[in-house]
Amino acid sequence: MKCSNLGVFTEVKVIQNTIHEDKRGFFLEAFNKKILFKYLSEEINFVQDNHSRSKKGVIRGLHFQRNPFAQAKLIRVTKGAILDVVVDIRLTSKNFGKWASIEINEKNAYMLFIPEGFAHGFLTIENNTDVLYKTNNFYTPDSDGSLLWNDPDIGINWELKSYKIENPIISKKDRNALNLGELNEKKLLFP
Numbered sequence: 001m002k003c004s005n006l007g008v009f010t011e012v013k014v015i016q017n018t019i020h021e022d023k024r025g026f027f028l029e030a031f032n033k034k035i036l037f038k039y040l041s042e043e044i045n046f047v048q049d050n051h052s053r054s055k056k057g058v059i060r061g062l063h064f065q066r067n068p069f070a071q072a073k074l075i076r077v078t079k080g081a082i083l084d085v086v087v088d089i090r091l092t093s094k095n096f097g098k099w100a101s102i103e104i105n106e107k108n109a110y111m112l113f114i115p116e117g118f119a120h121g122f123l124t125i126e127n128n129t130d131v132l133y134k135t136n137n138f139y140t141p142d143s144d145g146s147l148l149w150n151d152p153d154i155g156i157n158w159e160l161k162s163y164k165i166e167n168p169i170i171s172k173k174d175r176n177a178l179n180l181g182e183l184n185e186k187k188l189l190f191p
Contacts, residue, residue, distance in 0.1 A: 002016040006086065006112065007098075007100035009086065009088065009095060009118075011118075012113065012114055012115065013039055013112070013113040014112055015110065015111040016109070017030070017111065019109055028109055030076065031134070036074075036113075040113065044136045046074065046134040046135065046136050047137065048134070048137075048138055049132065053129065054124040054128075054129050054131070055127055056124055056125060056126055056129070056165070057123075057124065057165040057168050057169050058124045058168070058170075059121060059123050059149050059158065059169070060121055060122055060174070061085070061122060061146070061149060061174065062087055062119035062121035062147040062149055062177070063119065063120055063145070063147075064119045064120065065137065065139075065140060066145050067116075067143075067190070068143075069143040070117065070137065070143075071136060072113070072116050072135065072136045072137075073112075073113070073133050073134065073136075074111055074112070074114075074133060074134040075111060075113075075114065075131065075132075076104070076110070076111045076131070076132050077104045077105055077106055077129065078130045078131075079106050079130040080105065080106060080126035080130060081105035081106070081125045081126045081129060082105070082125060082129060082131060083101055083125055083159055084102050084104050084121075084122045085099060085100070085101045085120070086112075086114050086118045086119070086120050087118060087120075087154060088117065088118055089119050089147065089180070089189045090117040090118075090189070090190040091190060099154055105126075116136075117190040119145075119146075121149060121174075123159075123168065125165075145183070146173060146178070147178065147179070147180060148174075148177040148179045148180075149170065149174055152179075153180055154180060
């Protein structure tokens with residue numbers, strides 16, 4: 001297992017699993033608490049596993065939970081591929097409002113650790129893509145937040161043209177999400 005940072009975000013970790021392949025198929029350790037926590041600044045207690053399946057062209061996010069129910073996430077793809085995106089929504093961060101992305105797929109077997117204080121979303125770039133992720137806090141509807149996926153002040157490049165996606169499929173919740181300025185005005189961001 002190897003670990004690196006995602007762009008300017010030293011807190012967001014890209015974890016590369018070791019894949020053992022032979023004529024039977026492959027084996028990898030999808031989660032090893034002892035090894036993972038040697039790369040993180042603190043031990044995280046994951047309490048919930050989530051699983052989504054999406055068609056090609058679906059954008060989910062950019063989601064987060066506000067304090068006191070903020071969530072750290074550990075993302076992986078077991079089938080298909082995504083462009084995974086994170087946005088720093090911590091008001092006091094030097095990287096506030098910046099974003100980074102990475103392609104995660106079943107072949108590269110990357111995992112992405114996203115700490116609290118980041119909005120997270122992804123674009124599915126293959127049909128029937130399965131995304132699994134662990135969270136360190138339970139889903140709490142009253143703390144649920146969404147950042148507008150195409151906020152012009154952030155300028156995320158979802159690479160729609162390169163993935164040959166003309167009209168992304170977006171839920172009503174995500175289409176109606178607030179932009180960064182609106183979230184700030186309503187005091188819905190992280191201190």
